[in-house]
Amino acid sequence: MELIVAGNREDLVKARRAGTVALVPTMGALHEGHRSLIRQARVRADQVVVSIFVNPLQFSPNEDFSRYPRTFDSDLDACRAEGVDVVFHPAVEDMYPPDRQISVSSGEMGRIVEGAARPGHFDGMLTVVLKLFNLVQPDLAVFGQKDAQQLALIRRMVADFDLPIEILGSPTVREPDGLALSSRNRFLSEDDRRPALALSRALRAGAARLTPSEIRRTAMAVLDEAGPGLEVDYLALVDPATFAEVSESYEGLAVLAVAARVGSTRLIDNVTLTLNPA
Numbered sequence: 001m002e003l004i005v006a007g008n009r010e011d012l013v014k015a016r017r018a019g020t021v022a023l024v025p026t027m028g029a030l031h032e033g034h035r036s037l038i039r040q041a042r043v044r045a046d047q048v049v050v051s052i053f054v055n056p057l058q059f060s061p062n063e064d065f066s067r068y069p070r071t072f073d074s075d076l077d078a079c080r081a082e083g084v085d086v087v088f089h090p091a092v093e094d095m096y097p098p099d100r101q102i103s104v105s106s107g108e109m110g111r112i113v114e115g116a117a118r119p120g121h122f123d124g125m126l127t128v129v130l131k132l133f134n135l136v137q138p139d140l141a142v143f144g145q146k147d148a149q150q151l152a153l154i155r156r157m158v159a160d161f162d163l164p165i166e167i168l169g170s171p172t173v174r175e176p177d178g179l180a181l182s183s184r185n186r187f188l189s190e191d192d193r194r195p196a197l198a199l200s201r202a203l204r205a206g207a208a209r210l211t212p213s214e215i216r217r218t219a220m221a222v223l224d225e226a227g228p229g230l231e232v233d234y235l236a237l238v239d240p241a242t243f244a245e246v247s248e249s250y251e252g253l254a255v256l257a258v259a260a261r262v263g264s265t266r267l268i269d270n271v272t273l274t275l276n277p278a
């Protein structure tokens with residue numbers, strides 16, 4: 001089947017076929033991590049729709065919206081190679097008419113951890129994801145575990161708004177040296193790479209410890225060793241569903257998440273671990 005590129009909502013409606021539809025929402029600049037999301041969608045659905053839309057609502061004025069990489073032609077090549085059926089690539093004006101009023105609130109959960117570092121980010125992200133769900137009407141949607149708080153908030157929105165969509169999380173894809181793949185990695189210079197690797201190293205070191213206090217202390221020590229080239233935003237050990245910090249007696253799955261700035265590039269990463277298993 002030939003890839004259909006739908007540049008607006010009318011073309012998207014025309015491209016719809018019978019059968020199970022999977023949506024992979026992206027902001028483009030596709031890399032192997034996105035391709036693994038697409039492959040997961042491909043296994044489950046008759047029609048795979050990839051949206052490519054750099055969403056202005058989830059960037060604050062001091063963030064990198066205009067600098068965000070846009071690589072549409074190579075994104076289409078990647079979609080063709082992965083057997084995607086439809087690429088939905090709307091213009092900003094098509095998604096957000098000027099008389100728009102209502103947006104999604106990510107609540108308290110959207111204002112902690114990553115949300116505290118990026119005020120308004122999760123409201124903008126949930127607003128576009130809800131719009132994409134309404135426009136594409138998928139049966140399932142696939143998101144990367146690398147954005148663990150985003151994934152948790154999307155699951156929360158689906159539950160709170162009774163959306164009939166199955167949400168799948170897909171494991172983080174890493175470079176051989178441990179760096180989590182991200183569209184922003186292309187901004188890292190050779191010199192930036194050394195401090196950038198401290199993120200995954202800190203998560204691995206932390207995850208090898210047993211108690212929350214040891215985990216936090218060990219991971220933070222590795223981040224501190226990276227020196228002034230790494231400016232840590234936060235290190236958090238949280239409940240994967242709520243993103244609330246876990247207590248020393250917490251039992252079950254937890255997420256150890258980190259965000260840091262290397263030069264002008266902001267990186268995030270996380271690992272999932274089990275605390276106090278019975």
Ligand code: PAF
Nearest residue numbers: 025026027055125128147
């Ligand atoms: O993860 C992303 O690339 C974006 O936050 C998403 C989910 C496509 C919404 O703009």
